[in-house]
Amino acid sequence: MDSKRAGGIALTSGGVPARPGFGMAELMLLLVAAVWGGSYAVAKQATLQLPVLEFIALRFGLTFLVLLPALRPLVGPQWRQGLAVGGLLGANLLGIFVCETFGVSLTSASNAAFLISLCVAFTPLAEWWLLGERPAPRVFAAAAISLAGAALLSLSAHASASSAGLGWGDALMVAAAVLRALMVCLTRRLAGRHALPALTLTAVQAGTMALGAAVLALAVSGGAWHLPPATASFWWGMAYLVLLCTVFAFFAQNHAASRTSPSRVSLLMGSEPVFGALIAVWGFGERVGPGGWIGGAMIVAAAWWVTLPPRRG
Secondary structure, three states: OOEEEEOOEEEEOOOOEOOOOOOHHHHHHHHHHHHHHOHHHHHHHHHHHOOHHHHHHHHHHHHHHHOHHHHHHHOOOOHHHHHHHHHHHHHHHHHHHHHHHHHHHHOOHHHHHHHHOHHHHHHHHHHHHHHOOOOOHHHHHHHHHHHHHHHHHHHHHOOOOOOOOOOHHHHHHHHHHHHHHHHHHHHHHHHOOOOOOHHHHHHHHHHHHHHHHHHHHHHHHOOOOOOOOOOHHHHHHHHHHHHHHHHHHHHHHHHHHOOOOHHHHHHHHOOHHHHHHHHHHHHHOOOOOHHHHHHHHHHHHHHHHHOOOOOOO
16 A cells, blocks of 8 residues: 655555554544533633633633643744744634634524534545645545534524524634634644644643734723633633643644544544534433434544545555
């Protein structure tokens, strides 16, 4: 079987790692999907108590403080390169969070859930464009299955929600999906150009996002700033978002993105709606119809299919 190397990783001629399978990187991505699946209710409650941009600045500012010890590898000759890579990825992440947060507020929940899942379909194209690696045909097929499953899951979970026409909210969710696809490809492309630990890169990203969100918040509000609420629920929720949904999740994504293909990252992360549905049903008493469970099974099946080793010969 022909192979090549990209970022220090052996790849098949189809752009798939030469020895794919379900390993530690894939397990970490599924854990991230599970954690993020439970983050929507927490983040929604938090943004009801604090403006969106200030909430983003606080969340990632606290993340940066937690990860300050991880910045030690930047003390040396590679600090410029580390700041450049982390700053670029952090700016991309800030764009994702801003588009997602404001997009959800301007469109229906079903539209938002479906449109953000477009990142699964966009990633193979971004991988082909940015990395010059044409994904294997089954990756495109799995992306289509995952996208169809996300549509079924979304339509079933939000069947009672009013449908909004295409507008600014929909455009923002599409932009967030494109940025998500570019994110995993950029992380993979830049991974071979530095030797920074994943936590160091995450710290630089968090600092970039906190600073960018704070500047945007001050510009939008004309210099006004709100103090965060002193309620226990707000700070417990913030701890969950900072420690699990940000520190662990971004570390895991940075760690895994340099060890598996962007398409596999996107498809495994695409199982996030399934975990969100399970948490909503068992944790908040919501109901998901048969179409939703079928859609969830399609997403899981697509994620499992893309992790299987390629046939030899």
